[in-house]
Amino acid sequence: MxxxxxxxxxxxxxxxxxxxxxxxxxxxxxxxxxxxxxxxxxxxxxxxxxxxxxxxxxxxxxxxxxxxxxxxxxxxxxxxxxxxxxxxxxxxxxxxxxxxxxxxxxxxxxxxxxPGITTALAAAAAAKAPLTRRGVARSVALFTSSTAPEHAEPMPVTPDADTLVQYMGGREAIATAQRLLGHGRAPQTPVVVVENCSRPEQRIVRIDLAQLAEGLTVAHGPVLVMIGEALRLRAGQQAERAPD
CATH class of the missing domain: 3.40.1010.10 (Tetrapyrrole methylase, N-terminal domain)
Incomplete structure (x- = not known):
């Protein structure tokens, strides 16, 4: 016992x-x-x-x-x-x-x-990118397309929210972007990719939905992908330098 x-x-x-x-x-x-x-x-x-x-x-x-x-x-x-x-x-x-x-x-x-700080909130803080923005985004969905084999879906469902945060979002995020474009999301929708969040090797990349759909992302460590208009750079905010 x-x-x-x-x-x-x-x-x-x-x-x-x-x-x-x-x-x-x-x-x-x-x-x-x-x-x-x-x-x-x-x-x-x-x-x-x-x-x-x-x-x-x-x-x-x-x-x-x-x-x-x-x-x-x-x-x-x-x-x-x-x-x-x-x-x-x-x-x-x-x-x-x-x-x-x-x-x-x-x-x-x-x-x-x-409880602990979930990576979505840490990634938003690291990128200085609030997940909600007054008048722009008032809903956030946290999701993953990675499932156990016995629970695999033939076509993963993408949530309907202003800001999407995809955990374990390497190759899966590319498919998400393609589905969003197919459902009418603007190709210029901002995307923030955070790799190795909060660690010394952290990398942050800003692209748009069309670039994500083409496979432009980082995938050398744990990756979280944030998508939505709330992530658009503010007037005085400088973009992070893309990785070499």
């Missing part, structure tokens, strides 16, 4: 100082930390006392099965008092939290959830 507590903690977008104070405090107390692939090394430096277990899912590579991760949480909760499941961004958004919470609930394991 488990007597430990599992903490689902959002690590934020990557930078160590963007985790919450509560999250950092719990990491310092953790005996075991099961972490995602996108959790940075500097973030893991906050828990040098803990046993680190890499349960990351990597695109195009062999990844940990979700049922195995669920069982690991249960097994460690039976052995340790403080178990942390450390997820990139916020644990409640595209983080498979539903499966893990269900497993913990079914086994009667106590848990707490510590």
């Amino acid at each position: 488990a007597n430990g507590t599992v903490y689902l903690i959002g690590a934020g977008p990557g930078a160590q100082d963007l985790i919450t104070v509560r999250g950092a405090r719990l990491l310092a107390q953790a005996q075991v930390v099961l972490h995602d692939a996108l959790v940075s090394g500097e973030m893991l430096a906050l828990c040098p006392q803990a046993l680190l277990v890499d349960v990351g899912k990597r695109c195009g590579q062999q990844s940990a099965r979700q049922d195995w991760i669920n069982q690991q949480l249960l097994d460690y909760a039976a052995q340790y008092q403080v178990v942390v499941r450390l997820k990139g961004g916020d644990p409640m958004l595209f983080g498979r939290a539903d499966e893990e919470l269900s497993a913990l609930e079914d086994a009667g394991v106590a848990y707490h959830i510590v």
